[in-house]
Amino acid sequence: MKKYVVAILGATGAVGSRLISELEQSSIPVKDVKFLASKRSAGKKLKFNDQEVIVEEATPESFENVDLVLSSAGGTVSKQLLPEAVKRGAVCVDNTSAFRMDENVPLIIPGVNEQQLIQHKGIIANPNCSTIQMVAALFPIYQRWGLEQIIVSTYQAVSGAGQSAWNEMLQQAQERLDNEELVANILPTAADKKHYPLAFNLLPQIDVFEDDGYTHEEWKMIHETKKILFNDQDSSRIKVTATCVRVPVEIGHGEAVYFTVEDKSAVASEIQLEIEQTPGLVLQDKPQEQIYPQPLLASGKRDTFVGRVRADNENPGAFHMWVVADNLLRGAASNTVDIAECLVKRDLVRVP
């Protein structure tokens, strides 16, 4: 059996630590691992299957003799280093937004569109966390009844903004409980000028604003969804729009998804059944028993949890659902490792 040298780029981050454990639990035959990070983190000691691995500084040369790169070190690092890795023969699964809309880069959710992996030229992109769980939940519905329109409001956990933002929010929570002033230096996004507290607050800004008044996060949900479902062909077939809000939750994005199907014979009970029968989706939908998805219940799980499925009785073919998933696993590390597993199974760990 072929075995692979796997590099994890950004190994010391919140997603990086989960990439390591997901890789440990995966079916990928690992010959050796390399844990790469910034110069600042080089020298740190991590574990892989109980063996100590010393974190190395990521440079173009780090990728010599590497077969597979799992990357989650930020868009700038990906843009700079992944082409260098590909040059050296490594196939890269990238968890940043750097290459997602590149027409030469497949944007993959296994279970939805992994057949597009065959087109890869060395880099495969992992969609945005908020996109993955929404599209995963909608896909069986799309396949059976078609989709006309998606309107989503997100409730996104702070861990999606990185470990330092996560720490800041917990610190702010303690400040509030101690009746001290809340200090904000990172959130809503380190990339923008102003910073606001998130603890016990809501921030309707994730990533920076585009000129049209949408945030880049909202833009991602719209355009990534179309790319995944239509592979850039005929992307006007489904209308997609979004409002993305950061909420004071540690792990687990919530999404209130309102969607309209083409085939108006769809009913809520059959949508529930379709979700229940789809691998990777878990139906939690018993209102009378107060069973519905919650971030605290989804945290640490690989699945996407769906509940509150119900018809909009005034609008034929329109439904609501409430989707929750662990943004660091389902929305990031698990999807990345699932892609890598698909590449291995299809013998696509080679730069064409």
Added chain:
Amino acid sequence: MKKYVVAILGATGAVGSRLISELEQSSIPVKDVKFLASKRSAGKKLKFNDQEVIVEEATPESFENVDLVLSSAGGTVSKQLLPEAVKRGAVCVDNTSAFRMDENVPLIIPGVNEQQLIQHKGIIANPNCSTIQMVAALFPIYQRWGLEQIIVSTYQAVSGAGQSAWNEMLQQAQERLDNEELVANILPTAADKKHYPLAFNLLPQIDVFEDDGYTHEEWKMIHETKKILFNDQDSSRIKVTATCVRVPVEIGHGEAVYFTVEDKSAVASEIQLEIEQTPGLVLQDKPQEQIYPQPLLASGKRDTFVGRVRADNENPGAFHMWVVADNLLRGAASNTVDIAECLVKRDLVRVP
């Protein structure tokens, strides 16, 4: 000038304390006040305009010689005591859901439909907190361009569930920060069987579930909106649907409102202008300067804050906006006292 004896029913609660301060700051000529509460709270000492007022147990006889009742002591208490108050000649503004859908009870947002006050038979209802801020923000848009459809996702603060739920959520936050187990005995609603932590979590249940899978809170937003805008006539003219979610915020509901106007010539910049020119609405909408509504900024304010106004470019006449207001003030005490002021100004403080 006519002066009024005003009773505050539920004076010791989270909304009650705000009813007191709103009444102090109002234009209502107050001859005397009575602070009423449950037997348990009787004897407590509160202030009105720096004068000590001893809380009395609310009984039918408490309303003898009272002109005006501002009520926020829960639906059961309202159902039992307000008819007794009306019998004794008092006009009641009720902040609970007890009478809202009663066809003999006007459901009022001053600035929207206070002309319906003239029909009152002794009881006037204050809409649900989440309904008030949404309808207040939509009303100028409705007047100028008409409305076809409203799809709202709410992000509701814990204080809307009462002081004990609020305390529980803060306690849970401290438990999390101390790495202890989170204890839940009240949330999502004391009226239901199961209880879940809200701190660092999301609960897609506010109030109990109806048979159709919607919560009663969602039902309220749908039916109260139609009653306010159409006074029970032709309520199918606007489609309204909602998903209501409790979030770990202390004060200030957020709402992602998606709406479709009848007149497709509407543009986002004119909607912004219309909002800016409406008394009681504050436009906070400069994305490039990161200006948008936030609960922490709205807390303690009487206004409704609107931002993130933008067109859905794939759906003509469709727009998003993000609406935030203090649920205890704008969504409760301020609206109640505004109704009382309207009653005084129109000389309607009399049971017909």
